[in-house]
Amino acid sequence: MIKVGIVGGTGYTGVELLRLLVRHAGVELVVITSRTEVGRPVSALFPSLRGHTDLAFSVPDVKALAGCDVVFFATPAGVAMRQVPELLDRGVRVIDLSADFRLRNAGDWEHWYRMEHTCPALLDEAVYGLPEVNRTHIGHARLVANPGCYPTAVQLGLKPLLEAQLICGESTIVADCKSGVSGAGRGAHVGALLCEAGDSIHAYGVEGHRHQPEIEQGLSLISAGTINRLTFVPHLLPMIRGIHATLYARLADPEAISLPEIQTLYEKAYHDEHFVDVMPTGSLPETRSVRGANHCRIAVHRPGGGDTVVILSVIDNLVKGASGQAVQNMNIMFSRPEREGLDLVALLP
Amino acid sequence: MIKVGIVGGTGYTGVELLRLLVRHAGVELVVITSRTEVGRPVSALFPSLRGHTDLAFSVPDVKALAGCDVVFFATPAGVAMRQVPELLDRGVRVIDLSADFRLRNAGDWEHWYRMEHTCPALLDEAVYGLPEVNRTHIGHARLVANPGCYPTAVQLGLKPLLEAQLICGESTIVADCKSGVSGAGRGAHVGALLCEAGDSIHAYGVEGHRHQPEIEQGLSLISAGTINRLTFVPHLLPMIRGIHATLYARLADPEAISLPEIQTLYEKAYHDEHFVDVMPTGSLPETRSVRGANHCRIAVHRPGGGDTVVILSVIDNLVKGASGQAVQNMNIMFSRPEREGLDLVALLP
């Protein structure tokens, strides 16, 4: 049994981790911390967990956490970097769902997150936890930086095109992304109220979103440095879960490849990936088809047979975009079957 | 392995049965029928099932169904009663999610469903599939009439009060019930459009709803004939899943019992019931706390310490209110652990 701790369990990625881990046969949940809810049973805050766990929130405490095999951080930016070094020193492995270790370059991180990074030395060691790109390194990692939700949907959507060097390097890829409100977290802010976000849509972060450098770093790695930039515009939608990435890329040589060939390229690329589902040509994936499940569903289009390929990529931002992917990483790190605890059917309708 | 067939798998109770059964370790899904989708893979209609089943819809055919141990009917009223007798004759057990066998009195049924009942003789044999009331009979049943969604929430909410004869017989119980739109099914009708049912609420069936005689029959049985009527007003809400029953009952002798005693009564009544969760006094159950789960959560109130008890009872209409309860019944009928395949954590948020 893997002994598991969770730091910061009162947010949406926290309760989603709990939903997955209480039913994971290989996991023993040992400790879950929250400064604000100390002593309160987890199931009092989240009645969905009544009957599934007796755990109560405890004070964040290195000693208690040090008894774990792995600790998940489901905390705001800037928290994990302060606590991770000590846990690593004590032999605890860490999966950080926050952004603290996602960017390799400390300067970039400090620019986007507007604080000093307290352990930049760990940025080199941290493994970016996108299993479909990085599985081998994840297996040996002490510290996994779990990807952001948008970066997961965008990178998985573009990976086969990038690896095959099919995209025109001079053009700009457009990633027009749509997210449910749970991506904004469980914090009380006006913009996430039902009366503000309901029955409406708006873009945000057009002039710069923290996921942009993370995506660009990933695209660069996957494309061997040939694609280093994109235009990324996220939108807030009146729904709870789900990310829909609509990806536009110009083909470097439109004559050289047909749509069925691109489809085949995708099917081959993800043939052995259980959690990436390349749908038949012409499909229009709905975010609800992955609601509560750890899958990414992808469909490939080429409108009018033109120069532009349109990739549709959907995930549940709280599962494949956060907590499900974190559990997938844990399974890899501890040599468990990768699907263990993740064999969930999406809730439809 | 229980060999299972499903008749009418294109609606919401059908896809919900599939969601539960594809992950049930004791079940082999053998056949699923649909007149309109013959030959189409189930996962083409419901992409949430991609990777979980290879089954395709087939023509409703007694021979194929006769090879099953149990057949679920997820059909409109009037379909099951035409096919059930032949299946029973061939030794197949049946769980009917429709209303065909819920009322004991054929005349009542014909009045409310406005058609002739083709096998009234089976109404006596059919067992009303509310396990918390009828578990023993369900175990031996050939034919189980799976309860309606409102009747499940209302009966479970009132059962302890009724059994203890605490309700004033002369007064009228009020069941003010609120349902998500999935209760209306997957049929294309204007009233269930997002633009009609969205961002609005209205009552319906105030002058008479088909679930009323079913509820009254149940109240009468549970109360040993002392309570035979109620005022029942259902409402349509802008949400997908969930039923919230707000139940108002006057105490026969308000002086004779205190709120803590009523709370204890409920806790004892459901102490051994895994799927009925009596919450602490003062709780305000949310339907989302059972979204996708087979639980009924109940809270007991007595506003101002007055004569009226208010019981709040929530279920997921597609799970405990339909397909989950059907699987629970199957487990009982085939001596499987009652929770098998139903140990689901609600999807929150």
Added chain:
Amino acid sequence: MIKVGIVGGTGYTGVELLRLLVRHAGVELVVITSRTEVGRPVSALFPSLRGHTDLAFSVPDVKALAGCDVVFFATPAGVAMRQVPELLDRGVRVIDLSADFRLRNAGDWEHWYRMEHTCPALLDEAVYGLPEVNRTHIGHARLVANPGCYPTAVQLGLKPLLEAQLICGESTIVADCKSGVSGAGRGAHVGALLCEAGDSIHAYGVEGHRHQPEIEQGLSLISAGTINRLTFVPHLLPMIRGIHATLYARLADPEAISLPEIQTLYEKAYHDEHFVDVMPTGSLPETRSVRGANHCRIAVHRPGGGDTVVILSVIDNLVKGASGQAVQNMNIMFSRPEREGLDLVALLP
């Protein structure tokens, strides 16, 4: 032109007042205050008002407000009572959308609102601003206490029954009320987040809600003291605007009156009331049929011809339940046509 000031214009009743007043031909908006948004144009906070007003928020200042003919308070409980006396002294009339002057009894008010009332002497003078009950007094009032949203829907729904003394005095009226989330205001609290209140429903305030004494005070007045209590359970719904009150009352003498006679009673009672629409018998009013409009729509039912009458009453909580009613009161106070600025068609769909 009526010179109008608004205190506390950053909440939902504030912006709704603005929506109505910027198009009111008899009104000149002079000042709108907010401590938190001083200097910011109103249309910067609410882009829906771009092009409709150039006003900016200013510091709450008695001098500026003293130049108005009438000041609306759209503030949390406890604010108006501190500022109203001075404004009245300066000859300014006041319409208070908060609860500060709704209860006649200072002790009751202090019990429910948990603070000391700073000007209890004004409670006698304040006129309860439900025009369909109190029109004459409103016309002469210096200080109008604008009713709460639930109280408006419940009192209008029950008034004809109460006035005709048809309800059994010993029984308890049940008011099962459902509200959209805007009733909770524009404050940032977790329970009103789209991810918390979305796709779910729950009851609240079952053990006591501040609108209960207001409703009971109103029922008592309307019924000449024969009905002084009710059971009131509000519910939070996943929608933005709208209140649906489902009202259950037992007839004192069921044999003495028929449903058509009750229908006629309602039609006569509201024959001259432009903003109360008694729908045909059997109607099922939707809250969206009054979305953005100042109407209350009512339908009368008597299920199964029994002892219990069911009244369905719907309003837009921000219009007839708050700002629209406040404008209606202003029109009456200043001898303008009662419908002026309120002749709005509901937004459907």
Added chain:
Amino acid sequence: MIKVGIVGGTGYTGVELLRLLVRHAGVELVVITSRTEVGRPVSALFPSLRGHTDLAFSVPDVKALAGCDVVFFATPAGVAMRQVPELLDRGVRVIDLSADFRLRNAGDWEHWYRMEHTCPALLDEAVYGLPEVNRTHIGHARLVANPGCYPTAVQLGLKPLLEAQLICGESTIVADCKSGVSGAGRGAHVGALLCEAGDSIHAYGVEGHRHQPEIEQGLSLISAGTINRLTFVPHLLPMIRGIHATLYARLADPEAISLPEIQTLYEKAYHDEHFVDVMPTGSLPETRSVRGANHCRIAVHRPGGGDTVVILSVIDNLVKGASGQAVQNMNIMFSRPEREGLDLVALLP
């Protein structure tokens, strides 16, 4: 008074026309037709109109319509073209909200709408009713083809860039568009059910949508033939009203122009347009800021100061995207003030 008829008043554009026209001081509503609802009062189908009109639906009848000054067609494709010629012959002017007269080329129309055009000769005469492009011609038109919802949002969003020839002709403009479900109409189809479209998003029409040739025809005209194509991907969102067009265009000469200059270009272009609101640089327009209003709000962005300009353009698909624009066209045709009956404040929240 303009005598107005409406053909096909039972859909969402029909009821929206009614909402606007019953309050239009210069209009007399004379006749509204519907084959399915003959004899039924309009307010029985749409209770939001109770008290606003006594009109009942009548059989579509040329004689009755011939007494009108103008007839609106709010009908499915293929209906208007059969009735318009006779009305024009009788001197009635026509505003067609359907697509029958939007494309100049009959062959294109027949390709996209898959039926024969019955009066191709009128395609030349028909004036495309986008006032901000075509005001003068609209004033004299006998037949106005009211633009589609997506084409309105996209053309208004791109017009200043196109007229100034700032877009790189070789690149592809991307129009990633998001629509509420009311764009799908009031017909009963499964995809528009609350349980299908709720809490989810998906793209559609990626391989070709009927609005694409309409948009391309418009871009070509506005750009003097320099831009003739775009990549257009519409998405269905879980909301009732609203279109959000996110427009991506590469600058032909990025060095030659700055973002403030582009902002100024937009502000000048729409300086005299009451219904087009160019928001300050950096704004993120929400669709709800135009809910129920006839405005298009536009914001200009240039992420990272790069080659790509991002324009955000929002409308209410039923108002500026359909019925509001139709009324605006009527006002122009009959020399009424262009804002008459359209001076609506958006419903927020």
